[in-house]
Amino acid sequence: MNSNRHGLNVTRPVSVLNKSIKFSFKDFFKSMTKAVVKGATGNFVQALGDVIDALASVSLTDDCGEVAWLLIQRSLLQAVHDLLKENEAILYRDPTNQMVRLSQMGLSPDDPDAITSRLDLSLEQGEIAIDENFFLRPRTLPVLERFKTPFKQWLEMFGLNEAEATSVVNRLPSYFVHALNEQWRTRAEDYKCLKEAFDTPFTKAGASEQAWQSYAALLQKQVDEPMFVEAFSLRQVYVPLRAYFFERGAAERDVRFDPRAAEANDSKRIVVELKKEVDAWLAANDAKDAVRIISGGPGSGKSSFTKMLAARLAEANGRRVLFVPLHLLELSDDLEEAVGKFMRYVDPALTNPLAPEENAEPFLVIFDGLDELAMQGRVAAELAQQFVREVREKIDRLNYRGSRLKVLISGRELAVQSNASDFKRPKQILHVLPYFVPGDSRKEYMDARNLLEQDQRQQWWSNYGRVSGRNYEGLPEELCRDEDSGNDELSEITAQPLLNYLVALSFTRGEVNLAEESNLNVIYRDLLKAVFERGWGGGHNPALQGVSEEKFVRWLEEIAVAAWHGDGRTTTVEEIKGHVESGGAASLLNLFEEGADKGITRLLMAFYFRRAGVSESGDKTFEFTHTSFGEYLTTKS
Known part of the structure; x- marks a missing residue:
């Protein structure tokens, strides 16, 4: 196998790389469609995982071009899997939605060939070039840009609106890079020929360097992960912050x-x-x-x-x-x-x-x-x-x-x-x-550049309007009041990034008149109701079928108190069970049809929680995404 400082480009055959890489979008989307349709019965993650497992077991050939294709396909499928898993609540917010939409288009949800025939797969005819640039800048791989078009169409077919679908596909590159790094590290022997063919820091890195490359990809992926149960990420709505420092006076300089x-x-x-x-x-x-x-x-x-x-x-x-x-x-x-x-x-x-x-x-x-x-x-x-x-x-x-x-x-x-x-x-x-x-x-303040004259809420709401599909050009007029005096409570709330976002969630629901009710507790109460209706009241989760809103909120309060009794932010399933039983609310454990452990875990992951690691006892720990939710629920209990 030949190599040079420019690497090997499989679109121009060199030595044994005598084959251009062809990527079958159609087969890819057929597999995804089968997984999502199967997922309507509650087995989505397992179904898509089965596709990944099947691809992982593919027998390798001696053709390095096919090995490169397999690396890309495995990484892309893993990236898509992670994106869809994180957006499962949106994908299935109406359990019958995809069936209805497909029926309206004259398609059967059990016919993935008919479904994929509606996608624009023309760009899959392009060839993928594997050279040094691929390993140095994998997020610029042309196939990712080509893949976005049918991926966006496919998401829209399964219920996402245009803005939501665009937000998801624009997060794909970070997920792909992270998956690529993990593939390269965990299945190193599969890609040995690529390591020998290319002389780049990525391919020649030792175990420690590979670990840091993978960690760097993880840091980039984290800011592209969804905010709460939204389709968009922090990166897509983030507004650069301003700050101040104290300057010492002339008398203090000595x-x-x-x-x-x-x-x-x-x-x-x-x-x-x-x-x-x-x-x-x-x-x-x-x-x-x-x-x-x-x-x-x-x-x-x-x-x-x-x-x-x-x-x-x-x-x-x-x-x-x-x-x-x-x-x-x-x-x-x-x-x-x-x-x-x-x-x-x-x-x-x-x-x-x-x-x-x-x-x-x-x-x-x-x-x-x-x-x-x-x-x-x-x-x-x-x-x-x-x-x-x-x-x-x-x-x-x-x-x-x-x-x-x-x-x-x-x-x-x-x-x-x-x-x-x-x-x-x-x-x-x-x-x-x-x-x-x-x-x-x-x-x-001493503001020589007049930075404070900019109301950054306008930029945030514009970003939010774009990625959510609500097309706000700035802060809605209904939320603007006597702001220059600084006495308006709602203005004080929207001035803070997190609370501003919570106002946006409540405002778009339209259930609370924020022009009249700007108390923060009113907003929290409305958001609790929204989460119940969106993630639980619809009945998609089999763990809490038939659970009332009152018992749903009671559960969250018990979780918050369990965390408060711990370190203030994190808790485990065992700690929650122990607290519920000792507090005389053991009957709540019987609400879970799948068993308390699995049911509590589903509840944690669906609300404002995230996994936080492992406790000293070996149990998985969960934390409130924002401590303010825990504080509100604790005081409410």
Whole structure:
């Protein structure tokens, strides 16, 4: 097999690569259609998984072109599987919808050939070129762009509207890249001939480097995952945030800066673009200025910013980045050991950036959620302070010979303030600003570039209107009030990123008149009703057939209290069962037709929860996607 610095292009036969790769979209969509129709009976994930398993067992030939085709097809099918699995609630929101639509078109849901004949498969005639660029920039593979057209049509045939289908297919590249990395790592022997044919960092990477490549793909995929039960992702609606820092006065320049005193003395608040400010800090490579703090209230966009930053840096393939949710860190351990434990859960092949290795690459470690450590009272607050000091000590040691490690920590204002004495360098603490700052409040800031004159809610609602198909050009007039005075409660709510999104969910339902009722509890109550009607009242989930809305809400309250009794955010199925039984509500366990374990798991994954890892006992843990939901449900119980 020949190779050169440009790699091998299978559209121009070289040596044994005597065959152009042809990709059968028709067979692909036939398999997907069979899986989705079968999924109408509740076996969707299993059905699509069977297709992937069948493809995984395909016998390999000696033709490297066919091996490359198999790598692409396996990766693409896995990506589609993951996308559809995450959007199952949308795909089946009306259990009869796909049957009705197909009947209206004169098609039988049991005839996948007839269904796929309605798709535009003309672009599948193109050939796929496999060269070095494919391994260096797999998201630019032309077949992905070609695949989007029939994939979008297929989604629309099964009930998604045009905006929803477009949002899903535009997330495909990130999912494909992640699946490609996983395929390459887990089935390395299958693709041995490709590794020998191409001389690229991707193909020649060792186990550790492959692990970091896969992790980088995961960080990019995470910001393309759906928001709640929507078809769109964080990346598709994200609005770059603004922030401010306190500037020391002339009289303070000869003394060590104290951010707490600066706030008390009403020092100047300098407004900046958060992304540009953090980028400048990273580019400076100042070993003595290796920590940045992102401070903001609940739902202010701190975590969204850190996730977007991690994804962007991972895609740029420059400084390596590790994203650590602090509530998953066991801080009773030494910091290096605690990070190492976390990384072993993520991928055992990842190297610990806090380990004192020679010639280590530059790293950025993002610790998200300093407030998560301080929510459990005095002991946890002490752990948070210990954590901050360990971070500083570790940085001082690792950066002794140069700027190797930088750390960015995010947290709520109170948690940051309690540790502010450890961050005394100028610009070290960046305070996140809301989407909208009323005119009367802008005088509190030094805003040389007039950044605060922009009402960022307009941009967010425009993004939301585009990806949801509701075509908002900006903040709806019904939600605009006497805003410049800053006295309007609804304006205060929509100024915060998370609460603004919750208002959007409630507003689009049209069940609550937000012009008259802007209490946050009213919005939460409406959203609880929406989730029940959308995900459970329709009866698609077999675990909770016939469950009333009252019992559904009661279940969520019990879960919230179980989490509150734990670490405040996470819980396990066993903890929920134990809490329900001890609290005299054991009859709720009998609601699940599939058994309590499976039923509770389905409920957790359908509402505002996500898997958070594994507890010390080995049980899978779940966490509230946003702590505010847990706080609301706990106080409601």
